[in-house]
Amino acid sequence: DGGITQSPKYLFRKEGQNVTLSCEQNLNHDAMYWYRQDPGQGLRLIYYSQIVNDFQKGDIAEGYSVSREKKESFPLTVTSAQKNPTAFYLCASSMMVGGRNSPLHFGNGTRLTVT
């Protein structure tokens, strides 16, 4: 089955540690995205990538980093510089058609807790 896999589902880290969230897709989608979800704030865009080896900052990129070395993979690193990292992180992918997004496919998320 084609889809997006995020791992792990739950992640616990101590403050000051960097942590990497995994996102893999086998849909052959060009574009991949990372969103952060907090209660009452909806989804906020962290980073996105529309082609391999290229990515763009979203609205809340500070304290995060990404890489896109392969079309299938778009890992997100939450660094110690992120002031409030505890959140639910969602990865998504889409085809780009005529320069516009087709519907996004989402993974099931990673819930990160930093204490």
Place this chain on the structure above:
Amino acid sequence: AQSVAQPEDQVNVAEGNPLTVKCTYSVSGNPYLFWYVQYPNRGLQFLLKYITGDNLVKGSYGFEAEFNKSQTSFHLKKPSALVSDSALYFCAVDQAGTALIFGKGTTLSVSS
């Protein structure tokens, strides 16, 4: 800047009654509009989209949405609500081919 607003944090409806979840948008150019649903601790699932053409768009699970250009709205509707429709609903707009911008979400609660 392009944006999406969902003016209601929560919508309550009785099972069997029609439901509406509101969405308004602000974009330049022709908007691509989407509705998604999220169940607890899960990712978002695509319901329907508007790109062009007929203003009434039909989607999954009996949902539909009406695009109104003059009111810049894209309200989600269903003629008869089910308890299983209870979830968090998000409206989104395609930001000129870069990334989708989401509203803050509306919790739909359907009572039996």
